[in-house]
Amino acid sequence: MRYVTLIGEREYVIEIVDEKHIIVDGMPYQVDFDAISDQPVFSLLVDGNSYESYVYPSEEGWQVLLHGTLYQAVVEDERERRLRAALGSRVADREEFHLRAPMPGLVVSIPVNEGEQVEKGDVLLILESMKMQNELKSPRPGTVSRVRVKTGDSVELRQTLLSVV
Amino acid sequence: MFNKVLIANRGEIAVRIIRACRELGMQSVAVFSEADRLALHVRYADEAYLLGPAPSRESYLRGDKIIELALKCSAGAIHPGYGFLAERADFAQACLDAGLAFIGPKPSAIAAMGDKAVARSTVTRAGVPIVPGTEGEGSLRDDELLAVAPQIGFPLLVKASAGGGGKGMREVHSIEEMPALLHAARREAEASFGDGNVYLEKLLEGARHIEIQILADNHGNVIHLGERECSLQRRHQKLLEEAPSPFIGDDEEMRQRMGEVALRAAQAVNYANAGTIEFLVDKDKNFYFLEMNTRLQVEHPVTEMVTGVDIVKEQIRIARGRQMRYTQQDISLKGWAIECRINAEDPYNNFLPSTGRISHILLATGPGVRVDTGVYPGFEISPYYDSLISKLIVWGETRAEAILRMRRSLEEYKIVGVHSNIPFHQTLMDSHRFMGGQYDTRFVEERFSMEAAEEGKVDRSPIAAIIATLAAHQQAQLAAQFIQRGERDTSNWKWLSRWERLHR
Numbered sequence: 209m210r211y212v213t214l215i216g217e218r219e220y221v222i223e224i225v226d227e228k229h230i231i232v233d234g235m236p237y238q239v240d241f242d243a244i245s246d247q248p249v250f251s252l253l254v255d256g257n258s259y260e261s262y263v264y265p266s267e268e269g270w271q272v273l274l275h276g277t278l279y280q281a282v283v284e285d286e287r288e289r290r291l292r293a294a295l296g297s298r299v300a301d302r303e304e305f306h307l308r309a310p311m312p313g314l315v316v317s318i319p320v321n322e323g324e325q326v327e328k329g330d331v332l333l334i335l336e337s338m339k340m341q342n343e344l345k346s347p348r349p350g351t352v353s354r355v356r357v358k359t360g361d362s363v364e365l366r367q368t369l370l371s372v373v
Numbered sequence: 374m375f376n377k378v379l380i381a382n383r384g385e386i387a388v389r390i391i392r393a394c395r396e397l398g399m400q401s402v403a404v405f406s407e408a409d410r411l412a413l414h415v416r417y418a419d420e421a422y423l424l425g426p427a428p429s430r431e432s433y434l435r436g437d438k439i440i441e442l443a444l445k446c447s448a449g450a451i452h453p454g455y456g457f458l459a460e461r462a463d464f465a466q467a468c469l470d471a472g473l474a475f476i477g478p479k480p481s482a483i484a485a486m487g488d489k490a491v492a493r494s495t496v497t498r499a500g501v502p503i504v505p506g507t508e509g510e511g512s513l514r515d516d517e518l519l520a521v522a523p524q525i526g527f528p529l530l531v532k533a534s535a536g537g538g539g540k541g542m543r544e545v546h547s548i549e550e551m552p553a554l555l556h557a558a559r560r561e562a563e564a565s566f567g568d569g570n571v572y573l574e575k576l577l578e579g580a581r582h583i584e585i586q587i588l589a590d591n592h593g594n595v596i597h598l599g600e601r602e603c604s605l606q607r608r609h610q611k612l613l614e615e616a617p618s619p620f621i622g623d624d625e626e627m628r629q630r631m632g633e634v635a636l637r638a639a640q641a642v643n644y645a646n647a648g649t650i651e652f653l654v655d656k657d658k659n660f661y662f663l664e665m666n667t668r669l670q671v672e673h674p675v676t677e678m679v680t681g682v683d684i685v686k687e688q689i690r691i692a693r694g695r696q697m698r699y700t701q702q703d704i705s706l707k708g709w710a711i712e713c714r715i716n717a718e719d720p721y722n723n724f725l726p727s728t729g730r731i732s733h734i735l736l737a738t739g740p741g742v743r744v745d746t747g748v749y750p751g752f753e754i755s756p757y758y759d760s761l762i763s764k765l766i767v768w769g770e771t772r773a774e775a776i777l778r779m780r781r782s783l784e785e786y787k788i789v790g791v792h793s794n795i796p797f798h799q800t801l802m803d804s805h806r807f808m809g810g811q812y813d814t815r816f817v818e819e820r821f822s823m824e825a826a827e828e829g830k831v832d833r834s835p836i837a838a839i840i841a842t843l844a845a846h847q848q849a850q851l852a853a854q855f856i857q858r859g860e861r862d863t864s865n866w867k868w869l870s871r872w873e874r875l876h877r
Contacts, residue, residue, distance in 0.1 A: 276799025
């Protein structure tokens, strides 16, 4: 199976030959990859070098936490890649974004109104939890729609708070 | 004298205090909320009693219920830890009224230091320098503030009387721009706290937050245990502390001078037990009294590591009416200690707190490492209390060794199930400014970034790409297997015979 993996601007073509052998940009490597006791911690041996890392699936792809640095990776197999080329853009950019509560808490304020234009990084809602006020920001530009909560509401984990279309 | 101590707290500090009780051969009593039935402090204590529902005001802040429980189980003393009831003079008084020893200062000392205005005037009378400003002078009108501003000197800060967290705060560099900034600060303070009162404070540029740990017994002995450097903060929350301070370094004269001033501040309120005097120190090594914390501090372990004094055991000894085991001559600082506060928060997502079940922990251990924690695998991090998971403390013979040891420990320490700020500390350990000890209280918020790649930092993108790809591949394989299994729900023999019949 052949994958194209993107980290930042850099693309890696990684072919998985079998369980122990991979080819990265044309260079063969011997690998040993296994989860440790409990995902998401993985151990990787590459030609004898040992690495340990946390791997989390994220909305955009995979987050790899390695030696205190977080790498954002997008992994696509060849079929997905062709599909995306045909569609033209990444699906995530066109879909609605539903802001869900990352933890239970109290809505302290909602600095945006329905119908308002927001930019990526704008604060959509301030949620108080664990004695801290937390700013929840928009991951992309768009228009605020369907604000489902109001200031002073207690919200549950993963409750949808508002949407950006 | 008492032989059983009730700990009116939870989390790592409750565990820390129980450990001290154990070593002193005393019985320990835990109290807990419904959310903490399986917390470590409940498991470690000799006795444990339910206080009430999860929210603090119905459990850990129920002073009346805590005292009632202490009397019922005949505990002779209450240790408040930090936070919750630790700095409530009325609670300390209620303990004494019930005939219980309060492991902390006298209620009068808590009250005197708890009110900022009273504290400032008390220590000023004792000859302790304070940051020039109008705090504690009541609510002044704009024209009064404008008149007093030149005496304080520019630059200065306008701060909200009711405030905190930088709300209603403005930096003023000249008298001309002051009226507009006063107006803006008042408006913001009014919106945030419903109180538009503000005060002025001299802005110390490049200020550091350095504090002195003191111990006092009831026999007139008062000593200090040197300083802690606490300048690394985010939104006024300390993140990392070290002892000694790299800013004071081997300036023994300054250390002794700060120590003596701290003792004077403590004696001004007849202080007993453990306490901390916080100072702001400017770049010219002038120091000003900020406030006194009349309790055990979160960061007390770094002082324990460099002095060898067990502060909690000493607190209990003092509360039992004994003399301290140390005189000032016995105290010297050996080596260097650093503490990283490990919080359940995601440094890659604006330090958003993270809740959930901890599924796996691999502790950092080995030479010179200490971990104070209240969690274990299987424990649920709830949204009711603060996000401190543990404190990772290392000791080294020199600061350089301590930093290298902390780096090594942070890499070893694995917490799975919730996000932690370990990567933040790892990035900090790699920062050249931190290594050089060149930071002030604004460093984390203004000059630090998780993304900024320091020079010489190894880029491991190719390895990360391999890991991500193998993880994605593994997941795809698993998904495929799952579907295949579903297709063949009958036994292979049946399937084979059907297939043969089909092709007959």
